[in-house]
Amino acid sequence: MTNSTRIIGNGPHKVMALHGWFGSAHGWGPLYDVLNPHDFTYAFMDYRGYGGSMAIAGDFTIAEIAGDAVVIANDLNWERFSLIGHSMGGKAIQQVLLDVPDRVRKLVAITPVPACEVPFDEQGWAFFSGAAKDPAVRKGIIDLSTGKRLSEYWLDKMVAHSLNNSTVEAFAAYLNAWAKTDFSDRVKGNSAAIKVIVGEHDPTLTAESMRQTYMQWYPNAQLEIMANAGHYPADETPVCLATTIEAFLRA
Helix, strand or coil, X not given: CCCCEEEECCCCEEEEEECXXXXXXXXXXXXXXXXXXXXXXXXXXXXXXXXXXXXXXXXXXXXXXXXXXXXHHHHCCCCCEEEEEECHHHHHXXXXXXXXXXXXXXXXXXXXXXXXXXXXXXXXXXXXXXXHCCHHHHHHHHHHHCCCCCCHHHHHHHHHXXXXXXXXXXXXXXXXXXXXXXXXXXXCCCCCCEEEEEECCCCCCCHHHHHCCHXXXXXXXXXXXXXXXXXXXXXXXXXXXXXXXXXXXXX
């Protein structure tokens, strides 16, 4: 069974978009409305256990996400394509690059998890692990990752979307996938063109953390700090995000 996918646009430049831990193919906020549908075709994929793919069984790994993304590209007859990845999806797009390097044009990593293991102390791991079954923990993580500056209404909407678009089993397993998977040795020195975007209010996936990971490993990487955004620029600053994504993809 092929993963559920939302298609935006019909332009010649093909782009696969992979969502974050709290997201889905329909969870990119207002970004859909400001993407250029004439120059680009965007495919937003649901991971197994998420959104329209909630009923699809899986191992819920980064490798599986990447493999499913390539299947979607094949089904769409995309010989070459670019990739966008948000958060956990930023890790997954790097795995796609490793799997099919000759087919990848460019990568855009938005507040992305790096290819290495993510360090957690015992307290932090216990907190994040509780998110699978506790909506209050999900809300706390979203609030923290956006700088504790956004409205209760928006936070509640983000939590509701996450609860309605992921199974508990998949959500719990993907924490291990994005936090514990390490293939950083395989990406070091990769010449791919990659744009890394961080939000100025994201307290964890900061510009400095990108300088120690992505910018060290990818010699052709570019780094941008997005003003007035935390971990969710697609919701917080959609027009600015779409503008910088498409300028990079066109260049």
